[in-house]
Amino acid sequence: MSTENTETVISINHVSKVYKLFEKPMDRLKESLSLTHKNYHTDHFALEDISLEVHKGECVGIIGTNGSGKSTFLRCLNLLEQPTGGTITFEGVDITDPQNDINKMRTRMGMVFQQFNLFPHLSVKENIKLAPLKLKLMTKAEADKRALELLERVGLPDKADAYPKQLSGGQKQRVAIARALVLNPKILLCDEATSALDPQITKGILALLLKINKELGITIVVVTHQMEVVKEICNKVAFLKHGKMIATGKPEELFVAPNKDVQEFVGDSVEFLPKDGVNVRLFFNDETASDSAITHLAHELGINFGICQGKLENFRGTIMGSLVINVTEADRERVTAWLTDRGILWEVLENV
Secondary structure: OOOOOOOEEEEEEEEEEEEEEEOOHHHHHHHHHOOOOOOOEEEEEEEEEEEEEEEOOOEEEEEOOOOOOHHHHHHHHOOOOOOOEEEEEEOOEEOOOOOOOHHHHHOOEEEEOOOOOOOOOOOHHHHHHHHHHHOOOOOHHHHHHHHHHHHHHOOOOOOOOOOHHHOOHHHHHHHHHHHHHOOOOOEEEEEOOOOOOOHHHHHHHHHHHHHHHHHHOOEEEEEEOOHHHHHHHOOEEEEEEOOEEEEEEOHHHHHHOOOHHHHHHOOOOOOOOOOOOEEEEEEEOHHHHOOOHHHHHHHHHOOOOEEEEEEEEEEOOEEEEEEEEEEOHHHHHHHHHHHHHOOOEEEEEOOO
């Protein structure tokens, strides 16, 4: 599935979500009764002025630390959380407009939860076909056929009559994904879909999501705090911090961008640096990572330098990374000029 498609599936425009925080239990009652003109609450911005466009066929990662507003943002996309301000347009329809039928719109939005949310008293097949039968969108025969097709797609063709308690965590999530696909959604919303799974099972679930994205053309928005998810399947990333969108772009671009918040999140911060000399961090893209830049730097300038820290990461086949070197103050201008001339992004780190 091409990532260059410009058709917008969902558009988030200046969305905010504010919660009222009350210091005392009785304060909520006092304010609701309007006994006085006094406000007993303080406003907490879970989301503040968020804007983002998600295009057809994209797999977008919403990343950030705990409490950054990731899950609130995702739940706003299908109005499980009602935004306090702003608009959300899905397939050209403003779903925040109360005149539009949000339940009808939700039939074209699949959702996958962290804890699977399967009904324990229903079989796997019954879990999958529940929604189309309840909504009277399929006959029983059609729902049965659709459930079996989806179980084949998610790799569980022999689990139709099993119950959730008989499944592993990874199998439960595969069933949850099948259930989310049953109504042929245009977009799949995944809330920490792999955080409860071990690394090996996570790889399998990510491979399944990527297969769904490519083969079915379903747009995916996934909330995660796992860089593994971003590296494996995402071709676009939005980074949230304290309810604000700090950065957006391709994951490989954010990885090499000298943004302190993003660097700390991906584990690219430097704790210990030499006190003497100048510490320079180099950011490598797919071309410069394989270009023996460091060897050429030392050879062409005829200098020696120390290597303090380095790492390379694979983003869906694209190699990205960073390296911290320590040069003398006398070599600083020559080194940085050489890096700039060859298109290598760099920054000077402060000595602490």
